[in-house]
Amino acid sequence: MNRPPKMSSTDGVEMDQELAKRLLIEGATLVLLNVPPGTDFGVDMKSWNTGDKFKGVKMIPPGFHYIHYSAANGFDDLAPRVGFIHNFTKSEFLAMTWDAEKEDISTEAPSAETVNRLKQNLASLDQYLGPYPYDIWEQWKGLTTKVDAAVIERCTPVCGYIRSALELENCDDASRPRGGETVQKRTRRSGLSAEDREQQLLPQLKPRPGTELRLTKLPEKNYPDDATPAEVTQHSLDTSYALDAMLNQLKNPIEIIGELQLAFVCFLSGQSLDAFEHWKKLVGLLCGADAAISMRRAIFAEFLNTLEAQVECVPEEMLCDIVASNNFVYHNLRNLFANIEASEKVDGRLKTQAVRLRDRLTKKFFWDFTCLQDEEDDEAPVVVSLD
Incomplete structure (x- = not known):
């Protein structure tokens, strides 16, 4: 996203000029300040490596979108992906800042003064904003037809960010999962199994409160x-x-x-x-x-x-x-x-x-769904020849 595509197309898909004009007016803008070059950044199902000039995304269609990113180190190794879901409203302007120390988006919003200055200079900022990849919009809408505000509020983590690698902490005895037969009872009856021995050697961990999907x-x-x-x-x-x-x-x-x-x-x-x-x-x-x-x-x-x-x-x-x-x-x-x-x-x-x-x-x-009423001995998919 160092050199955003022209307004008439996104990722090689031609965009109607009237639609492009409408998205320029009605589409939302996400400004991300100080994102390091080489960061893996994406919206919905697309991602890019950011360049020196990257400052965000424009022409985002109103609705729910998944913003995600992975910080890169000096060896171009990417950190586990982090993301958040945001319901962009018509012509919304959302500004965020990268925290270099945490290698993450800052949880503190930019000051009102900074946001106002960015809005006033939006015309000059435009060249550093990549357009939303419109070629995936219809597909994204098809994947999220029933994802509404109630589902988002109920299911997303309290912290607001969804991490591919959960933050874990030690699990005290009172918080350990209960139910089923205890290892001690199984040990008294039949001795300690290899699986139980391995389980006992593993640390007891649980997601840090507020970071897990609900x-x-x-x-x-x-x-x-x-x-x-x-x-x-x-x-x-x-x-x-x-x-x-x-x-x-x-x-x-x-x-x-x-x-x-x-x-x-x-x-x-x-x-x-x-x-x-x-x-x-x-x-x-x-x-x-x-x-x-x-x-x-x-x-x-x-x-x-x-x-x-x-x-x-x-x-x-x-x-x-x-x-x-x-x-x-x-x-x-x-x-x-x-x-x-x-x-x-x-x-x-x-x-x-x-x-x-x-x-x-x-x-x-090439999955075979014929003879559905016959009970299968083998659950493996059957490949059918189309010749």
Whole structure:
């Protein structure tokens, strides 16, 4: 971003002159002062190495955006990514300053005098501002359709910044996770396992308060406390009870899709593994909720739309890595498609939507979703020949 592109295009994508003029007026401006050259800086799904002249980004479309950055040392090694989500309003002017000592954006806003001076000199500052990469705007909107102010406020860290590497501190005994059988009991019964020995050697750490994503906790079990053995089996095969238990924690059930989308972009743009793990859990929960599909039709329609948008922007090699790990995505989607296909309560429109997503996945990744009602011995994706 040392030499911003011309106004008529962004990253090689032609921009209509009327749109460019409108964005110059209505688009937001983010000014970042004193950012060191070589810093990895990005907005949403794009990033660049800053140059000597970089001072920020202009023509940012109003709405939610993910600003992220990684400081670089003298050997061009990048620090773990840090980011924050900001809802830019029409023609907003946001100024921030880099803290050289902390190698991070300063938590203290520039003085009102500095901000006013920057606004007055915006015309001369313009040449140092790179335009928002408009070629990703439609895709970004598709990834964040249900991410609203309520979801952002509820789920983002108290500190306001999302870090790919969490700040950890020692966990005292009172704060350690409880539940399940203790190591001491297992030791008395069967001796200390290799896994237990390794666990005891590891330091007990927890995220520093206020730095972790505040994502909704999924139920610890899929069945009610008074469930019979038969009901336990039923709820283990169909996660609808657990899905309802989670939805009951939300003010609006559709927020589960907003949280799914937020977790995904925090991983995609913010490189947060915690967010990725939460995304996987939500995908598994929704894909396994057979009985809920017809009862929560609006949620599942948005879920299919969201998955379609997410799959389109994920690099194929990353998704293949996911598949190689317990075949998670393929296995869960196959289960979802099978449930939708077999259900007489699911309407034709939702079934057509599922078929469209199936066809896209088969075309892009060569996944085989035929014979969905047959129980598979091997969960691995089957590659089909298109010849």
